[in-house]
Amino acid sequence: MSVAQSTLAQEPQVRIERSGDHVTAKLAGHWTAEYAALVESLADEIAVDSGQHHFILDLSQVQRLDTLGAWVLDRTRHELGGRGLAADFANASPEQQILLDEVAYRGFQEQTKVKHSKIVDFLVDMGKSVSGAGRDVIDGIAFLGELVAALLRVITHPRRFRGTAVVNQLEQIAYRGVPIIVLISFLVGCIIAQQGIFQLVRFGATPFVVDLIGILVLRELGVLLTSIMVAGRSGSAFTAEIGSMKMREEIDALRVMGLDPIEVLIIPRILALVIGLPLLTFIASIAALTGGGVTSWIYGDISPDVFLSRLRAAVGMNTFMVGIIKAPFMALVIGIIATLEGLAVAGSAESLGRHVTSSVVKAIFMVIVLDGLFAMFFAAIRY
Incomplete structure (x- = not known):
């Protein structure tokens, strides 16, 4: 057999035979992607040349059948069925039948959109949010x-x-976090002093800006700014590190080796947070007071000596301790949220990004809520 005859024998072929109400399409050759155009053309001929009630696609002489051929034939069977014809495959080998079952053609139907009231949808979303918060x-x-x-x-x-x-975690959280926290706290102290002087000068009460800076920074802003920055910097890092280890199944490997992931991964990080956040809070408070003192000197003509003497008179030990007492609790909340979100990461980069974002948002929200609860508590006990 010549090359041309061999190639002709491999091409897909169809022979239509009619017997009463039955139409049989005898297929032969290679129904493969190599002859994709011819396969499509023959399939269209089969679909057009069918005017009876029962149609059979005979695969007994098909030498090769690949995914494309199987999909086109099954699509043709569905098209015939859609016109009211009973179309079936016949004499398919076990391998061909498996392929036909796997690539079974499915039409894509648009899902019926159920109309809901916007108010109902809003209430449903609110209920899901409350339920999710409760689970958290x-x-x-x-x-x-x-x-x-x-x-x-x-x-x-x-x-x-x-x-x-x-x-190691202390170095990452506290030591490497000092520059950015000092810078931001210093600038915030400058802003508070400038705005305080601008408002108090109308009443001739410029020296009281020292009281404002000292109490606001030491009781609230020092620990709050530090906690928010640590939540965004270290909390997100915890979630990303633990989440990536979860994706690479390193946490499962620790369990297989007989190690507790909480002892190995989580306790060191949370302990470092609980130790490091009060230290950073102290440094942030000093930086903010320094910024406020410099601005008061330049903008309000309050010399450093006057600033320090008035600060000592306005601020007691309890004012300083309020901010320091809050810090470990905020560190614990940040650490629990960050590590819990990291352990919840699934096996995709999208899941990792979603949980890192969720970790930062939840940690900042809980830090502010906790600060408000502490403010009410200290006000109630007059501390």
Whole structure:
């Protein structure tokens, strides 16, 4: 057989046979992607040349059938069925039948849009949000219990404590975070002083700007700004690190090796946060007071000596301690939210990005809520 005859024998072919109400299309050759144009053309001929009630596609002489050929033939069968004809395959080999089943043609129908009231949709979304917030609170409390249990295990077995990891995390959280926190706190102190002087000068009460800066920075803004910056900087890093380890199944590998991921990954990070955030709060408060003092000197003609003496008179130890007491609790909240979101990451980059964003948003929100609760508590006990 010549090359031309061999090629002709491989081309897809169709022979139509009629017998009463039955029409049989005997297929032969290679129904493959190599002959895609011819396969489509023959399939159209089969669909057009069918005026009876029962149509059979006979595959007994088909030498090769690939995904394209199987899909086109199954599509043709569906088109015939859509015109009221009973179309079936016949004499397909087991391999061909498996391929036909796998590539079964499915029409794409538009989903019927159910009309809802906008008010109902709004209430449904609100209900889902409240339900999700409730689940987050329950998950956070449960995770806090696991964290406390793991911490007790570490205390009772000191050899399991990973001091090197804590020091490393302290360097990342506290030491490397000092420049940006000092800069932002200094600028915020300058802004508070400038705006305070601008308002108080109308009443001839410019010196009271020192009281304003000292109380506002030490009680509220120092710890609040630091917590927000740590939530955005270190909290997102915790979520990304733990989430990427979850994606690469490194956390499962730790469990296989007999190690507790909470002891290895989470306790060092949360301990470093609880230690580092009060230190950063102190540094941020000093930077903000320095910025306020410099602005008061330049803009309000309040010398550094007067500023410091009035600051000592306006600020007591309790004012300083309020900000420091808040810091460990805010650090704990940031650490729990960041690590919990990291452990919730699924196996995709989209999931990682979504949980990192959620971690920062939730941590900042909870920091502000916690600050408000502390403000009410300290006001109630007159501290």
